[in-house]
Amino acid sequence: MELHITDEISPLKAVVLGIATSNGPIPQPEDAYDPKSLQHILAGTYPEEADMVSQMEEVADVLKRYGVQVYRPEVLEDYNQIFARDISFVIDDKIIIANILPDRKREVEATEYVWITVDKSKRIILPDECHVEGGDVMPWGDYLLVGTYRGDDYPDYITARTNMAAVEALQELFPERKVVSFNLKKSNTDPLNSALHLDCCFQPLGRGKAIIHRDAFLEEEEYQWLIDHFGEKNCFHITKEEMAAMFSNVFSISPDVVISERNFTRLNDWLRSHGFTVEEVNYNEIAKQGGLLRCSTMPLIREAN
Template sequence: MIKLNVTNEFSRLREVVLGTAKSNGPTPLLEDAYDPKSAEFIKAGTYPLEKDMIVEMEAVAAVFEKYDVKVYRPTIIEDYNQIFSRDIAFVIEDKFIKANILEDRSREIDALDAVMIHIDPAKIIEFPEAAHIEGGDVMPYGDYIFVGTYYGEDYSSFITARTNMKAVKYLQSLFPNKKVKSFNLRKSNTIAEDNALHLDCCFQPIGHGRCIIHREGFLIEEEYQWLVDFFGHENCFHITKKEMYNMNSNIFSISEDVIISEKNFKRLNTWLRENGYVVEEVPYAEISKQEGLLRCTTMPLVRD
């Protein structure tokens, strides 16, 4: 059995699900794009190719092997995008929570059956149908669970709004001893630079009490300021709008000291190294064209 344990984003990783780009299917039609960044590359004729994304994901698998992390992969569904394993489920403490995701993507969770048979069924949680949630919006942080959401009454008009307040409330009921802190994120169906698809697209905590953050990803100044005060301004690496667009906050921690990052994130990677982190650089620029990066493609099961 897998002994699930995740209480933050950076304790030493032992077991993880890494998505797959194999049999990813053809380039979607423009009207079928789930986010503005994908739509941009479909329009430009530069949507990422399966062969290139496979190479990128195998580079991450090689880093996991280097650090002796046990890696699970989804069962391949023919011609189906299974890259973003964080969207479909996430672990908090010893609970495996199935996300309520876009209906078109509902088959993705079935591809994790080979993982879920190793999990105590009593620990597998399903959200009520009206409570929408995706793992990219959910970050355990010790006594806290940070959750990205969208408060607006026009929630249903945004394909980019993936976690609603019903889900925030349900999460609080599942973890009554934790403080569930929600953040209202900026959404756009049409302009990728103005869209924080998930919380990890504009914020992520890393080891040693630091975080990466993009101010304009947050709709409410006080909520952004709360995070800056919580971590301390000197511990926050602020990314620009262009860096958010390129997914600089969507890196992935193997431990407090080791971070997998995209090789083109020069400013971020320099700052990380200056602050004592080991940075394992990988190519992930093609995958980023789908408005997701390293955190989105990985779903930790066990951290120390």
């Protein structure tokens, strides 16, 4: 397979979409990977497998309708395999296999049949000290936008998924790009005050637009860099409640077509008012696990600009 991903919006040709089949039992609170899951475990509202399977198939149907080749992970019994973006991601013609939480390494094996078709020189595994997940990494033209957490208490946060060692390694791996990192707010228990990944508080779109939540950024100048890059009038600002609901975690099929959750009325109306085609899907049960559309998709090929 010849990979090609240079941005977040070029017309999509091939993608890995996670799968919810045999998702496993409801986790114990102490086993929750993120504050959103924890919230729903404690409230007794953790999603049912049948609902998640149905919602993910809805997304698969939309992708196929647009002519996208959709790959799914091999099903592992009683194992959560929804968030395909966490375990690997593509930049240019390379696939980076993430150094993920140890409990989730089997997820990588379940997509091996896809990435094994990529030339071995294009398959990258970063050094062990580099922690990175695909939700924090966004190719964007000449830039590589990367979410991170720089605090000395990084090991204390299960929500801190990408460290500065990985940021530096990505800069070495892609010297022709300028890597811009963003220090993100983290919490293990409060979804209103935690950005699990960069795509949980920011998303670049076609037509020069972007979605962003200001308070997720710990450094004002880094937030301002994004505002200056896209332009204030082109940014859709979301509240902390909308961030926790995953408003920024939509997914672009092309510069003009966005898949979004149907309950995101304020966002979807704004998108349509700016000329986007919005493919609305039911994905509210997936959101209960702290991710949404971008988190569950891992693009392999987008058309060249």
